[in-house]
Amino acid sequence: MSFKDELIAVLAKETKLSTDDVAQVLSVPPDPKLGDFAFPCFKVAAMLKMSPKDAADRLNQEMKKPEWISSTAVVGPYLNFYVDKIKLAESVLNEISLKKEKYGLAEEGTKETIMVEFFHANTHKGVHIGHLRNISLGSALCNVLEASGYKVIRVNYQGDIGPHVAKCIWAYKKYQDELEVPKINRGIWLGKLYARGSQEIKGDAAAEEEIREITRKMYEHNDPEIEELWKKTRQWCLDDFDIFYKKFGLKYDRLYYESEAEIPGKKVMAELLEKGVAEKSDGAIIVNLEKYGLNIYVAITGKGYPTYQGKDMGLAEIKQKEYKFDRSVHVVGSEQELFFKQVFKTYELNNSPMFEKAYHLSYGLVNLPEGKMSSRLGTMILYEDLVVKMLEHVSKEIVERHPDLSSEEIESRAEKIAFGALKYSMQSKENQRRMTFDWKHALDLHGDTGPYIQYAHARASSILRKAKFDNKKSSDVDFSKLDSAVEKKILMQLGKFSEVVEEAAEKYKPYLIAHFVLNLSQQFNEFYHAEQVLSEDKALQTARLLLVDSVRQVLANGLKLLGIAAPDEM
RNA sequence: GGGCCUGUAGCCUAGCCUGGAUAGGGCACCGGCCUUCUAAGCCGGGGACCGAGGGUUCAAAUCCCUCCAGGCCCA
Numbered sequence: 001m002s003f004k005d006e007l008i009a010v011l012a013k014e015t016k017l018s019t020d021d022v023a024q025v026l027s028v029p030p031d032p033k034l035g036d037f038a039f040p041c042f043k044v045a046a047m048l049k050m051s052p053k054d055a056a057d058r059l060n061q062e063m064k065k066p067e068w069i070s071s072t073a074v075v076g077p078y079l080n081f082y083v084d085k086i087k088l089a090e091s092v093l094n095e096i097s098l099k100k101e102k103y104g105l106a107e108e109g110t111k112e113t114i115m116v117e118f119f120h121a122n123t124h125k126g127v128h129i130g131h132l133r134n135i136s137l138g139s140a141l142c143n144v145l146e147a148s149g150y151k152v153i154r155v156n157y158q159g160d161i162g163p164h165v166a167k168c169i170w171a172y173k174k175y176q177d178e179l180e181v182p183k184i185n186r187g188i189w190l191g192k193l194y195a196r197g198s199q200e201i202k203g204d205a206a207a208e209e210e211i212r213e214i215t216r217k218m219y220e221h222n223d224p225e226i227e228e229l230w231k232k233t234r235q236w237c238l239d240d241f242d243i244f245y246k247k248f249g250l251k252y253d254r255l256y257y258e259s260e261a262e263i264p265g266k267k268v269m270a271e272l273l274e275k276g277v278a279e280k281s282d283g284a285i286i287v288n289l290e291k292y293g294l295n296i297y298v299a300i301t302g303k304g305y306p307t308y309q310g311k312d313m314g315l316a317e318i319k320q321k322e323y324k325f326d327r328s329v330h331v332v333g334s335e336q337e338l339f340f341k342q343v344f345k346t347y348e349l350n351n352s353p354m355f356e357k358a359y360h361l362s363y364g365l366v367n368l369p370e371g372k373m374s375s376r377l378g379t380m381i382l383y384e385d386l387v388v389k390m391l392e393h394v395s396k397e398i399v400e401r402h403p404d405l406s407s408e409e410i411e412s413r414a415e416k417i418a419f420g421a422l423k424y425s426m427q428s429k430e431n432q433r434r435m436t437f438d439w440k441h442a443l444d445l446h447g448d449t450g451p452y453i454q455y456a457h458a459r460a461s462s463i464l465r466k467a468k469f470d471n472k473k474s475s476d477v478d479f480s481k482l483d484s485a486v487e488k489k490i491l492m493q494l495g496k497f498s499e500v501v502e503e504a505a506e507k508y509k510p511y512l513i514a515h516f517v518l519n520l521s522q523q524f525n526e527f528y529h530a531e532q533v534l535s536e537d538k539a540l541q542t543a544r545l546l547l548v549d550s551v552r553q554v555l556a557n558g559l560k561l562l563g564i565a566a567p568d569e570m
Numbered sequence: 571g572g573g574c575c576u577g578u579a580g581c582c583u584a585g586c587c588u589g590g591a592u593a594g595g596g597c598a599c600c601g602g603c604c605u606u607c608u609a610a611g612c613c614g615g616g617g618a619c620c621g622a623g624g625g626u627u628c629a630a631a632u633c634c635c636u637c638c639a640g641g642c643c644c645a
Contacts, residue, residue: 448596529612
């Protein structure tokens with residue numbers, strides 16, 4: 001049990017408040033000089049019918065304090081507690097050296113099973129910066145859930161069929177004689193072809209008709225030429241997605257495709273029609289949710305093709321057949337809120353167990369300074385272009401600092417730093433907030449960024465390397481040597497890690513981890529400048545090295561949850 | 571017209587769920603710090619009537635109501 005939990009339990013017992021009530025108000029004073037924990041006595045005062053100050057005084061005199069509390073002080077209505085520095089250091093640092101990369105993490109599988117669906121990129125189209133927010137958020141969420149004890153099933157649902165694919169195939173057919181198909185990155189190449197195709201189609205009625213025809217043939221699977229083209233180009237895209245997942249350090253348990261949800265979708269809708277949940281209208285199958293304020297949606301078109309909603313109903317069936325899970329989280333942009341409300345309402349009307357399980361984790365769009373990205377206007381910022389530019393920028397920065405590095409080493413470091421910057425910027429903000437992408441900020445490596453945190457980690461590693469620090473041999477440590485204010489601040493922060501992981505998981509807010517590692521990095525840098533670690537005083541050095549190693553370990557653990565590399569050198 | 575979301579220094583943002591001590595960071599700006607563990611860093615400074623107005627409360631950035639502005643979705 002952490003010091004904080006123990007204090008909460010003691011206070012609850014002493015005040016007769018519930019542990020939840022105590023946990024809610026127990027906080028940290030604005031200035032560490034005032035104490036390490038603060039208990040506001042307003043509620044207790046009301047119960048005792050005395051002033052908060054008197055209640056704080058009385059509680060202070062009467063309560064039995066844990067032995068690790070070194071002193072207390074009543075400041076106005078607050079009863080503040082000072083934690084014994086030596087006991088704090090001993091407790092936190094010993095636990096970290098014992099648990100290492102498992103520090104702060106619960107045992108996996110001790111809680112429910114959660115299926116998390118994220119990324120949702122379409123084949124035949126480019127991956128853009130909006131997708132990057134999705135995949136950064138989604139994969140970090142999965143890691144955080146696992147770290148707090150849930151079992152996680154990572155799935156993706158990709159649009160591999162539909163009008164966008166038809167557009168791409170149309171352009172492919174039109175230009176296949178004049179263009180050379182590349183040997184690698186053919187999916188990316190197709191995405192560019194798609195963009196070119198959609199530019200040209202605008203206002204061309206004949207072309208639009210041709211595309212409708214291709215779409216029809218694709219859905220009916222009865223035209224050998226289209227079927228073959230579809231399968232071939234689809235595979236090119238999936239191959240590129242595999243490369244992309246590797247770059248992101250990501251493994252899915254199952255990749256779902258729209259094309260496989262078609263038939264089950266039709267089946268579910270037929271059942272819903274029978275049950276009277278859905279109805280026919282002009283040959284289409286619709287679901288009328290107007291009385292719930294959710295409008296009417298078309299599930300199967302007049303031509304017999306399932307819509308996104310129709311396919312999602314089928315997808316839910318497949319998922320339930322294949323996996324047992326207690327919750328199902330869909331990481332999808334806020335523009336799809338109505339869509340999910342409609343789908344979830346339909347689950348409910350269908351008495352589907354999915355209704356209780358499903359949750360839409362919504363996040364704000366990624367915009368450009370000039371507004372929405374648009375493939376029609378050609379203003380999409382594609383993943384490939386972004387990464388190339390970032391790697392170039394980061395490599396330049398590395399060469400400036402280390403002119404003698406080999407090109408392999410530069411490349412390897414640049415990749416860690418560029419992806420760190422990218423992922424951090426995509427998940428350091430509150431989900432609902434929409435973000436504006438600008439190049440200047442994307443390439444920034446200072447301040448509130450991924451590289452700042454990586455740098456703190458590299459600095460810690462560097463000290464440990466110089467000292468030839470060996471964690472196994474550090475059993476005899478004089479914890480009283482760690483007595484500066486900044487060292488205590490760091491120890492308090494280190495001790496909070498598991499609590500933050502827990503909160504990030506329960507609230508589906510991985511960005512709390514981002515804030516945590518940022519704060520720890522700031523504190524570590526402050527320490528780095530204020531105190532010398534390598535020293536003639538060997539006892540002092542040993543104690544500080546253990547602290548540095550613990551900071552390094554916890555930074556690494558936090559960064560891992562965010563999918564960000566923790567480099568030893570930068 | 572309806573539903574959901576957002577509004578905190580020049581800019582980006584935390585805190586809002588669960589009210590409590592001087593509203594935390596970062597960028598940019600100004601002034602310092604590299605013969606000591608990596609200056610992608612650190613220290614100091616200026617800069618915020620927390621969108622506006624009401625209400626509830628001993629106490630409101632935080633809860634409630636109204637309005638304003640922007641975004642997304644629907645019509």
